[in-house]
Amino acid sequence: MGPLAGITVVEIAGIGPGPFCAMMLADMGADVIRIDRAENVAGGDPASPPADLNNRGRRSIGVDLKNPDGVAVVLDLVERADALIEGFRPGVAERLGIGPEECLARNRRLVYGRMTGWGQDGPLAGAAGHDINYIALAGALDPIGRRGEAPVPPLNLVGDYGGGGMLLAFGVVCGVLEAQRSGQGQVVDAAMVDGAAVLMTMTHALRAMGIWNDERGTNMLDTGAHFYNVYETADGKYVSIGSIEPQFYAELLRLTGLEAEELPWQHDRQQWPALKERLAAVFRTKSRDEWSALMEGTDVCFAPILSIPEAIDHPHNVDRRTFVEVAGIRQPGPAPRFSRTEPEIASPPPHAGQHTDEVLAAAGFDADRVAKLREAGAIA
Numbered sequence: 001m002g003p004l005a006g007i008t009v010v011e012i013a014g015i016g017p018g019p020f021c022a023m024m025l026a027d028m029g030a031d032v033i034r035i036d037r038a039e040n041v042a043g044g045d046p047a048s049p050p051a052d053l054n055n056r057g058r059r060s061i062g063v064d065l066k067n068p069d070g071v072a073v074v075l076d077l078v079e080r081a082d083a084l085i086e087g088f089r090p091g092v093a094e095r096l097g098i099g100p101e102e103c104l105a106r107n108r109r110l111v112y113g114r115m116t117g118w119g120q121d122g123p124l125a126g127a128a129g130h131d132i133n134y135i136a137l138a139g140a141l142d143p144i145g146r147r148g149e150a151p152v153p154p155l156n157l158v159g160d161y162g163g164g165g166m167l168l169a170f171g172v173v174c175g176v177l178e179a180q181r182s183g184q185g186q187v188v189d190a191a192m193v194d195g196a197a198v199l200m201t202m203t204h205a206l207r208a209m210g211i212w213n214d215e216r217g218t219n220m221l222d223t224g225a226h227f228y229n230v231y232e233t234a235d236g237k238y239v240s241i242g243s244i245e246p247q248f249y250a251e252l253l254r255l256t257g258l259e260a261e262e263l264p265w266q267h268d269r270q271q272w273p274a275l276k277e278r279l280a281a282v283f284r285t286k287s288r289d290e291w292s293a294l295m296e297g298t299d300v301c302f303a304p305i306l307s308i309p310e311a312i313d314h315p316h317n318v319d320r321r322t323f324v325e326v327a328g329i330r331q332p333g334p335a336p337r338f339s340r341t342e343p344e345i346a347s348p349p350p351h352a353g354q355h356t357d358e359v360l361a362a363a364g365f366d367a368d369r370v371a372k373l374r375e376a377g378a379i380a
Contacts, residue, residue, distance in 0.1 A: 001346065002334070004028040004029040004030040004173070005029035007083070007176060008032075008082050009022065009032045009084070010074065010083070010085075011034045012088070013034055013035055013040075013060075014087035014115070016087075016131075016164070017087065017161060018086070018087035019052075019055055019165075020161055020165030020166075021085055021115065021164075022055075023053075023055070023057060023165075024169040025169055026058045027335075027345060028334065031058075033059055033060075033081075034060040034061070035060075035074060036061065036063070036352035037062070038062045038067075038070070038378075040062070040353075041356075042352070049347075049350065050348075050350075051329060052349050054349075057345050057347055058347075059347075059358065059359050060352055060355055060356075061073075061379065062379060062380030063378065064379070064380075066096070069376050073365075073373065074098050075102060075103065076365075078098075080107075082179070083111040084111075084113065085113035085114075086098075086113070088116075089126060090125050107185065109179045113188040114187060114189055114190060115168045116190075116191050117133065117159070117193060119191035119194060131153075131156035131159035131164075134159040134164075134191075135153075135154075135163070138159075138194075138197040140158055140197070140199060140200050143203065143214075143216055143222055144222070145223075147217030147224065148217070149216075149217070159192040159193075159196050160192065162199055163196035163198065164192040167190045167198070174188075218269070225272055227244060228241065229276060232284060233287050233291060234284055235288060238288065238304075238305040239302065239303070241279075247299065248299050248300060252300045256282045263275065288305075311323075321333055324345065326348050352380075360379070
C-alpha cells in the first residue's frame with residue numbers, strides 16, 4: 001500500500017505541521033507510530049474514532065516521556081525505525097533524553113526530523129510563534145492582500161502546512177533515500193520560516209526581473225490585474241478568473257461579451273483598476289452557476305469559488321475521488337496519485353494510546369515487560 005510501504009516512522013505527538021507531516025507519510029504507506037502523552041490517554045471506543053483528521057492512518061501508544069522507562073520505550077522503537085519526527089522547541093527533546101544524539105546512537109541510519117517555526121538556531125530559535133508570525137518574517141504575508149488594505153493571513157496553509165509539514169515530509173523522505181545509500185542517518189531541520197521563504201521563490205525571481213512591485217495588490221498575481229482576480233456574481237457568490245495568456249484573455253472577453261468593446265491593452269497597469277470595475281459590472285449580471293455553465297471547462301481559466309461542502313460534491317472532485325469518506329467523515333484523500341503503488345488512508349485517527357499493547361508486542365516487548373512498564377507509569 002503506497003510508495004512508502006515498509007518505512008517505519010516514530011512520531012512524537014505535537015500539533016499542526018508535525019501531525020500533518022506524519023499524515024502525509026502515513027497516507028503514502030509508511031507505518032507511523034504516534035507517541036502520545038500518557039496523561040492524554042483516556043480510552044475511547046475504536047468504533048467511534050476522533051475527528052482530528054491530521055492523525056489518521058497511524059497507530060498510537062501512550063508513553064510518559066518524563067519517566068526514564070518511557071524514554072527507554074521510545075529508544076527501543078527508534079532502533080527499528082527509519083525516521084523520527086518531533087516538533088518541540090529547540091533543546092526540549094535533548095532534555096527528555098530522546099534528542100538526535102541519543103537516537104542516532106541507537107540507530108545510526110535514523111533520519112531525525114525536527115519541525116519548528118524559527119529553526120534550531122538563530123536569535124529567535126527559542127521564541128514562541130505561530131504560522132502568522134513565521135510567514136510574516138519570511139516576507140510571505142506582506143504581499144497577500146488588496147491594494148490599500150492590510151495583509152490577509154491565508155489561513156495557516158503557507159507556514160504550518162506548505163512551508164512546514166510538507167517541507168518536513170519532503171526532508172524526511174530525502175533523508176531516508178540518502179540513508180539507504182550511505183548507511184548513515186542525519187538530522188532534518190525543517191523551519192516554517194525557511195519553508196515559507198522557499199514558497200516565495202518565484203516572487204523573488206519576478207522582483208529580480210524588475211516586474212514585481214512591492215506595493216501590495218498591484219501585481220498580476222496579487223489581485224492587481226483584472227484578468228487574475230475574483231468577482232462577485234448576481235447572487236452574492238464569487239467566481240475566479242485566471243486569464244493570463246493572450247488566448248485565454250481573448251476567450252474571457254468573448255464569453256463576457258466584451259470582445260467588441262475598445263478596451264485598453266491587457267497589460268497596461270494604469271488601466272487595470274478601470275478594467276476591474278468593468279469586469280466586476282459584467283459578472284454581477286449573472287449568478288455564479290450561470291457563469292459556471294458558460295465558462296467552466298473552457299480556456300478562460302475559470303472556476304467557481306466553492307464552499308468546503310460544495311467542493312466535496314463538485315463533479316470533477318467526485319470523479320477523481322479528491323475527497324473520500326472514512327469512518328463517516330468526508331475528507332481530502334491522499335495526494336499525489338501513483339499509477340502502481342496506490343496510496344490510501346490506512347485507518348481513521350486513533351484514540352491516544354489505542355495501540356500501546358499491539359505496537360509494543362510487535363516490537364518484541366513481552367507481556368511481563370509491558371506489565372512492569374504500565375505498573376511503573378511509563379506507558380498508559
